Amino acid sequence: MASEITPITMPKFGLAMTEGKVAGWMIAPGRPVKAGDELVDIETSKITNAFESPASGILRRQVAPNGETLPVGALIGVVADASVPDAEIDEFITRFQAEFAESNASAKGEETAVEPTLVTVGTHTLRVHDLGMGDATPLVLIHGFGGDLKNWMLNHAALAHGRRVIAFDLPGHGGSSKDVGPGTLSFFADVTVQLLEHFDLPKVHVMGHSLGGGIALTLAQAAPQRVASLCLLAPAGLGPQVNMAFINGFIEADRTRALQDVLKFLVHDKSLIGRRMTDDVLRYKRLDGAQAALQTVAAACFPDGRQGDDLRPVLDAAPCPVTLLWGEEDEILPVTQADGLSASIARHVFSAIGHMPQLECASDVNGIVETFLTQHDH
Incomplete structure (x- = not known):
């Protein structure tokens, strides 16, 4: 079922972009969305851009609320078919965040990586x-x-x-x-x-x-x-x-x-x-x-x-x-x-x-x- 779940992650709008701010969701949780629909405004230090949904389905979760700043690649939302159980969505989010945090922390050469x-x-x-x-x-x-x-x-x-x-x-x-x-x-x-x-x-x-x-x-x-x-x-x-x-x-x-x-x-x-x-x-x-x-x-x-x-x-x-x-x-x-x-x-x-x-x-x-x-x- 996980293949039916599409992660919405913080996009990278330019080579220098390392993080972005969720400036405003345009689609409410539980509402349908089509691939290519404007989903969320992302603010960087230089611009604010609308990010389009990469898939069709239901916006099942807004993982990142308006105003939250996250690194590129971090999970901000989840799109999935209505048939996917809520429990499976929650498990997907937990696993994604755990794997992202581990890979982000161990990545070499990242400006944001601060070693213990x-x-x-x-x-x-x-x-x-x-x-x-x-x-x-x-x-x-x-x-x-x-x-x-x-x-x-x-x-x-x-x-x-x-x-x-x-x-x-x-x-x-x-x-x-x-x-x-x-x-x-x-x-x-x-x-x-x-x-x-x-x-x-x-x-x-x-x-x-x-x-x-x-x-x-x-x-x-x-x-x-x-x-x-x-x-x-x-x-x-x-x-x-x-x-x-x-x-x-x-x-x-x-x-x-x-x-x-x-x-x-x-x-x-x-x-x-x-x-x-x-x-x-x-x-x-x-x-x-x-x-x-x-x-x-x-x-x-x-x-x-x-x-x-x-x-x-x-x-x-x-x-x-x-x-x-x-x-x-x-x-x-x-x-x-x-x-x-x-x-x-x-x-x-x-x-x-x-x-x-x-x-x-x-x-x-x-x-x-x-x-x-x-x-x-x-």
Whole structure:
């Protein structure tokens, strides 16, 4: 069925064009369009041109809203026949964006490609990816257990318009050094403070996923003056339950097939966990010290197969604005852990989405987060 789906991508109107802005859609979602019909106005630094639809069908999605600036080749819309199910459209969008982000980041010679660098922070060497600039309050991204900064590949650049956005590999993860000390949330929160000091960032927005959400909450408790707001995606610390089949399976898996099966716990759409992603994770796991680091973190954060930190009081008493995002089909941390929290906490629950909404419904997450950050910039 995917052959019946036509991606509408940011066009390249000239040799020097690297990005364009969606100036205005001419066709509403759900309306028919013929090949050659003017579909959307695209604005560049030099001109504004109407982009014509490459295919006939129904405009099923406007992936990029009016006003959004994206690189050439990025997905901005989808045209397909009315018979193609909505779920298949959503899967197509997620896969396209994941593949585009990966190819865009790895492309050589691209002006927009900014490679991660190694930074010495205290006794640690951290792999850091620093994008964007502007007057808006900076944003720091904290990934979860077993992850790395690539977990934000569909969000990092999208959020870095007029704002500095820093992603980094936690100690024991990715390209960072493998000493995790006691492996506690407090340890990782302290390392994050050291990173902020290194970059001379007195106050930042913090976006944390899973274990990274628990670290973000711990950071807000320990250094409230440094946290402008919290964006928490399926954060740790809000209930005792955790899928130990994932935690233990991730630590123990040493072959591609076994690890791929474990990684599928992370998403509702299992087709997103491909061979390339699995091999990337396996390479990291085989680095000296990586497995021992994961074992230390798991023992500290998930003793006796349960979450060891109760951060619900911290969240309810958070000294800053908080928004919470969770997939309804989360198989790692159940979405019910978001129940019963303070009414002041904005909650967004995504249907048919698993533990990684930043991957499975990146456009929705980016839109919610961008609006939230703008409201709470200092």
